[in-house]
Amino acid sequence: MRFDIFTTLPQMFNGPLTESILKRAVQKGLLDIRLHDIRLWATDKHHTTDDYPYGGGAGMVMKPEPIFAAVEEVVGATREERGDTPIILLGPGGEVFNQRLAEDLARLPRLALICGHYEGVDERVREHLATRELSIGDYVLSGGEVAAMVVVDAVSRLVPGVIKAESRQDESHTSGLLEYPHYTRPAVFRDMPVPDVLIGGNHGAVDRWRREKALERTRRLRPDLVARWEE
Numbered sequence: 001m002r003f004d005i006f007t008t009l010p011q012m013f014n015g016p017l018t019e020s021i022l023k024r025a026v027q028k029g030l031l032d033i034r035l036h037d038i039r040l041w042a043t044d045k046h047h048t049t050d051d052y053p054y055g056g057g058a059g060m061v062m063k064p065e066p067i068f069a070a071v072e073e074v075v076g077a078t079r080e081e082r083g084d085t086p087i088i089l090l091g092p093g094g095e096v097f098n099q100r101l102a103e104d105l106a107r108l109p110r111l112a113l114i115c116g117h118y119e120g121v122d123e124r125v126r127e128h129l130a131t132r133e134l135s136i137g138d139y140v141l142s143g144g145e146v147a148a149m150v151v152v153d154a155v156s157r158l159v160p161g162v163i164k165a166e167s168r169q170d171e172s173h174t175s176g177l178l179e180y181p182h183y184t185r186p187a188v189f190r191d192m193p194v195p196d197v198l199i200g201g202n203h204g205a206v207d208r209w210r211r212e213k214a215l216e217r218t219r220r221l222r223p224d225l226v227a228r229w230e231e
Contacts, residue, residue, distance in 0.1 A: 001030070001031055001032070001106070001108070001109060001110065001111075001155075001156070001159045002031075002032040002033075002034070002109065002110040002111075003031070003032070003033045003034065003110075003111050003112075003113065003152050003156075004034050004036060004074055004075060004110070004111070004112045004113070005033070005034065005035050005036065005112075005113045005115065005148050005152070006036045006038055006067065006070050006071060006074075006112070006113065006114045006115060007035065007036070007037065007038060007115040007117075007143075007144075007145055007148070008037065008038050008039055008049050008062075008115070008117055008143075009115075009117070009143065009145055010035040010036075010037050012145045012146075013035055013145070013148075013149065016149045016153070017033055017149065017152065021156070021157060021162060021163060022152070022153065022156055025156060025159070025161075025162045028161070030159055030160075030161050030162055031156055031159065031162070033152065034074075036070055036074055038062075038066050038067055038070050039066070040070070041065075041066040041067075041069040041070040041073070042063075042065075042066045043065070043066075048063070049062055049063055049066050049067075050062050050063060050117070050118050051063055053119065057119070058119070059118055059119030060118040060119055061118060061119050061120060061121065061122055062116065062117055062118060062120070062121040062122060062125070063122060064121075064122040064124045064125050064129075067114060067121065067122075067125050067129065068125070068129055071087060071112060071114065071129060074112070075087065075112050083110075084108060084109075084110075085108070085109075085110045085111065085112055086105070086108065086111060086112065086131050086132050087112045087114065087129060087130050087131045087132070088111060088112065088113050088114065088130065088131070088132050088133070088134055088151070089114045089116060089121065089125065089126055089129075089130035089132070089133045089134075089144075090113060090114065090115055090116060090133075090134055090135070090136075090144030090147040090148055090151070091116040091120060091121070091133055091134075091135060091144060091147075092135050092138075092139070092140050092141075093133060093135065094132075094133030094134040094135040095132070095133065095134055095135065096134075096135055096136075096137065096138070097134045097135065097136050097147075097150070097151060097154070099154070101134070102151075102154040102155050102158055103158055105151075105155045106155045106156075106158035106159055111151075111155070113144075113148045113151060113152070114129075114130060114144070115143055115144030115145045115147070115148050116143060116144040117142075117143035117144065117145075118143075134147070134151065135147070136150045136151070176225065176228065177214045177215060177217075177218040177225060177226070178214060178217045178218040178221060178222060178225065179214060179217075180209075180210040180211070180213040180214040180217070181213055181217070183195070183198060187199060195209070197209045
């Protein structure tokens with residue numbers, strides 16, 4: 001799967017996208033993550049990508065010209081050239097990203113992500129270039145870079161081969177519930193023992209315990225998820 005990330009701060013991605021699971025997936029050829037510095041498509045000598053908003057107000061707005069030029073050169077200038085590749089604008093006004101959306105996006109061969117910054121992007125990017133807008137939560141970030149990292153991580157781990165399929169089956173939000181508690185050695189730590197059912201060897205009892213604990217935890221922490229799960 002290929003990710004094209006359009007940003008004015010490509011150096012921010014050093015680390016999050018070059019370590020652990022994502023690093024191994026890239027080395028195996030399962031992922032192709034490409035960073036595109038929007039400043040390279042600015043035409044003035046200072047490589048300006050932002051300007052003052054029309055009508056006044058605080059903050060700066062990202063200019064449309066370099067964003068359009070970058071995306072059109074890399075992804076395509078026409079619908080025919082872009083194919084099924086969604087062009088996703090990351091910003092606080094978008095649809096809230098969740099596991100269901102991650103699963104949908106993981107089925108696609110390619111994603112383009114535009115990282116907003118400053119006071120936001122020129123509205124013409126939203127209306128005439130982006131095909132979708134996503135937010136990772138109801139709060140404001142300094143820019144879309146962190147949001148892009150979240151989307152890439154969440155989607156990538158669903159790409160076949162990136163992690164073992166069985167590792168995803170009972171994860172929080174995958175089944176509709178939060179995940180059950182986990183324990184490992186030692187069996188007793190500071191007078192806190194591992195539940196007997198987990199070391200008794202009865203796999204059926206373990207499965208029932210895990211289901212009960214997942215439901216109990218979800219009811220306590222996220223009752224809204226239980227309501228949807230029971231529908």
